[in-house]
Amino acid sequence: MKLLWDLINPGTDSSIERKDSPAILTAMISAWSFLLSTIDGWRSHKNWQGAITYFSNILDSNDEALCAAACEALALVFESNCLEKFSSKTKDSNKELKDNIIKQLRSRLSETGNERISSQDRRTGFNSASATLNFLEVLI
Numbered sequence: 001m002k003l004l005w006d007l008i009n010p011g012t013d014s015s016i017e018r019k020d021s022p023a024i025l026t027a028m029i030s031a032w033s034f035l036l037s038t039i040d041g042w043r044s045h046k047n048w049q050g051a052i053t054y055f056s057n058i059l060d061s062n063d064e065a066l067c068a069a070a071c072e073a074l075a076l077v078f079e080s081n082c083l084e085k086f087s088s089k090t091k092d093s094n095k096e097l098k099d100n101i102i103k104q105l106r107s108r109l110s111e112t113g114n115e116r117i118s119s120q121d122r123r124t125g126f127n128s129a130s131a132t133l134n135f136l137e138v139l140i
Helices: 002-008 022-038 051-058 064-079 091-111 128-139
Strands: none
Touching: 002 022, 022 064, 051 064, 051 091, 064 091, 064 128, 091 128
16 A cells, blocks of 8 residues: 555655656556555555645646546545544644635536536546535535
């Protein structure tokens, strides 16, 4: 799981150079999320600090699948109810972090009528940004 995280988010001191396509990054984020949901990998919290900020930055991506993977990862992180393990910020700013992500998702959803890509799966009609927004709003 740590190997996947290092590939997803190579640190500034990392020797890993990032040249992956959005499809590969999407697959890595989905695999990381799957592992997070199936094992107690989130308990090694020092490995995942900064994950919330990283995934929230991806929400501005124009790649539909990448944004969906980031939404799902964020929902999973918030569902774990251990935000301090995934955030590099203090516990007091976790509410602010959640509020900022909600604003980002609302903005993304309001712009989907324009030229931005919606996060809706063409096959199923599922909209991960909308589902994540609904989930986070319930947690408030």
